Amino acid sequence: MPALANNELRIVGFLCNWCSYGGADTAGVARASQPTDLRIIRVPCSGRVDPLFVLKALLNGADGVLVSGCHPRDCHYGTGNFYARRRLEVLKRFLPILGIDPARFSYTWVSASEGQRWQKVVSRFTEEIHALGPAPRFEAVEPLAKACSWTQESKGPVSVISPELLEQLKKAIADKLPELDCVLGWQEGRDLLHSVPLFIRSEDDLTKLRCDATCHNNLVRYLPDLKGQKVGIIVRSCEARSVVQLLQEGLISREELVVFALPCQGLLDLPRLEEALGRYQRLEDLTLTETTLRLRVDGQERVFQTADFRQSRCEQCPGELPAIADQSFGDFSGQTASQTLPPELAFLDSLNLQERMGFWRACMERCILCHACRNSCPMCVCRDQCIAESREPHWQSAEASVKEKFFFQIIHALHLAGRCTGCGECQANCPVGLPIFALRAHLNRIVSELFDGYQAGCDPKAVPPLLTYSQEEAHIHERSWE
């Protein structure tokens, strides 16, 4: 074997026990010459390869990662590699948003008899990694302090619910309340601008109900915890999608749920509004119309155009409410989809790989791992069992380094692949304002490209694309190793 003395790079290979590991063995027995950079980790099946294995390797010093399994339709377990193919393709397309060259990761299929093919795959991949050179280390890249612009054109109005409509809704909830354990809604928080979740258990609670554009909390977050209780929930488009996604995954039960649907034109972006408002002591009054927000703050009148402070995610809202409502209130016709790119994603798209890694590096210096992003996410259902905090297996060190923080963000994002309903709570609740929604938005884009425009939480009957497979993938074109 030609040893690349002192010139070796670190390449990690995850090989399935039944085919590719055998294929590598066949190549060895045949004394086929191979480069020695590859370190092989044997796994039972390519379906066992968690995309996080690959990312953990890449973040911890691997220059390249190769996954190889049985050929499609030849899996020892029948379908493992079909699932793997979807996950690994999503992973490959996910890498660039992190600033990692997607060429550093590849996946392929080698059977136990294909010693020659193995030789070709490993030689080609090693050659390509050598052409790229040693991978940049996340903790060593120059931080890039750059900010994305939040101003967008063609902003719509924000939601204002008329007093009559609110009364109608309250009456409907009051009628249903005797048969429910509680109804989830919103109420005024520490002042008129800050709304917080409301758990309606009595008529008295109901008087506090508020449903306007300041109500940003995604109430679906609470549903898995209330399993076993009969719960009512007020939804708008984004909450409705989260409900549908949890139903699709069987994490909540439709029978235990009563859905009250409201139309929504858009929500206010509280963090940006707070920034514009500056430090204040007392908020004395608030008047909100679709286009204007009037505040009296410390005795002074402040007027904001709501169009300037509409949440950017509302621009990507698919508009239409998924067919989930038990009772609907108001006019849903005004909801339209504009399908622009989220500004945080457009910003990352405008950077090159090196800049993106530098950008995230700078972000992670501010991250304090408070987990507000994870714990406000309606799709993060593991609660106390999150792998980020597990010691066995030991996914993460307790070290608060930029690398560990970034890996946590990657865990959260990847566990949302094909599941994120785009509510943006993760980002809205980050105390230090990290644009982490970009990671989810990019994953949503990948899933949409690969799986015929699939959007999470829009169709209660659809199977989430990463929970299924097709034997022939229409949009996954694997590379040829010829």
Added chain:
Amino acid sequence: MSSDRFLAHTAIGDFLEGLVQTGYTVYCPQKEPGVRQSVIFAPWQKGLPISLEKATVAPKHLVLPQSEVLFRYSKHKESAEPAKQSLTLDANEIFTPTLLFASRPCDARGFAILDRPFLQGLFRDPYYARRREALCVVSLTCPSGCATCFCHWTGAGPSSPEGSDILMTEIAEGFVLQGITDKGKELLLASKLPEAGEKSQEATKARKAAWQSLSPVQDLSTAPQKLAEIFADQAFWSQATQACLACGACTYLCPTCYCFNITDESLDGENEQGVRLRSWDTCMAKQFTEEASGHNPRPDKAQRMRNRISHKFSSYPENWGSFSCSGCGRCVTHCPVGLDIREIVLKAIHAKTAQQNEKETS
């Protein structure tokens, strides 16, 4: 001779540069752009713009880093006796003089609150002690209160000197710097700043105005006793915390939360070499109280939040005679679901105890 000095707005850069030259690492608030603008304490370098806004994250990491290496370890097998293994420990002992510039009085008071358990308790924590001794705190008097802060409820105010070495107050053209501790006074006397002279009176006026701008103060003196009384009132705590997401934002942003975890992290995958880390922990996490048997005395968020609030307003005061909350309001500002510690403490003060409830019904 008064150690009061005057620092012109335009001279901040030179002043900080001078401190860097004398060997200090200077941390000052810097604005970071993002979805939400944040203000972070970061090492100052010449030419960096400074923000004087209240920081998003409290500066407690300067005395209690989010994670710190207590020591490195490596295990060796002895060739003569392969069954025997020896262990080498290597502690990190480098602590550089650090100056914290333009923190707020609530941040500084946070240090005073941390000092009690770390320095005055049964054990004096050597890591904390060395960092704390190497730290000089220059606090900026708040010009007014804000919507979420409540330092005056906890026994302090916008110009409280507790925990600060130097207190600076903004006046027309700059700041009056007033030495509080000997360390602070010496630093000012050794500096090239002009004496404040009559400007000191202007600063006193500014401080008075700040106090006058505060909202009415709430009396929390009965909080320790009341919280102890309703400790077992599960209904109260469940109701108060039903919206809580059990994330750790409140504890990690807090200038006075000091709970930590200690873990060994292998550096070679086989634990032959590694580091013993001390890192921030949060009482909002399940693992915080999980026992080796699997039993968890605080299985849900109601008990975890009860612990946080009772520690700050009941058990810490029992041990140390003051609240372990400096009223900075960060937990209120940044809680994703707007859980308001002020509201819960006030509710607790006015809550009826089980005995009172019984009396009323009988």
